Amino acid sequence: MKQFAIIGLGNFGYYLATNLYEKRHDVLAIDKNINRVQEIKDNVTRAVVADATDIKTLETLGIKQMDAAVVCIGSVISDSILATLNLKDVGAKRVFAKAVTEPHGRILHKIGALEVIFPEKDQAISLAERLHNPNILDYLPFLDGYSIVELLSPKNFIGKNLKELNLINRYGVQVLAIKKILPDQLNMIPKGQYILKDEDILILLGPNHALDLLRKKEE
16 A cells, blocks of 8 residues: 555546545545545545645645655645645655646756646547547556557457567567457467457557557557
8 A cells, every 4th residue: 555645636636536535545635625626535545625835834744654645736836836845845755736837847857846737738649649540448548659559459460479460570560458348358469370350459569550450450
């Protein structure tokens, strides 16, 4: 079990906090709004009405001992920045922060956020990719120019084994896993002798241009 502090209980913060708690982690939920704290109190370990822009308040909450803190404040950018700075100053081990604009994100990085999250941007990119590539079931940006995708096995792959397809040398694409819809199974790091079947879903890591070429094989 890990310990997390979630600061800001709008939609993003609420769902993050409650999902971490459902996964049996110790979750401290913080917001200035008493109604939001009341709403979440039964679905986290502890819920506190507090202002994260007040460093003295943060010092009393034991955040220094926690595994990570996440700033989910988006409506008031100055509060988001100050809360992130305060977390670093009180000795938080790892600080993640939500950003609403690119300049906001750059500032958060500059003051010490380990990772900056753009929820709306990331969801929009994922949806755009799935609309663009209908046979891609899911999409996750990985590094600049690279992605992890779930791809239905192209028809001309069916009946061939992974060694024969040689995706790593032909496209620079690595097969991380293969999922079966029925029954629900996951084959992690499959061997080269694995023969692809109709119901197989490939989980691939590779450069975006190569993944796009593989997608077109299904069209």
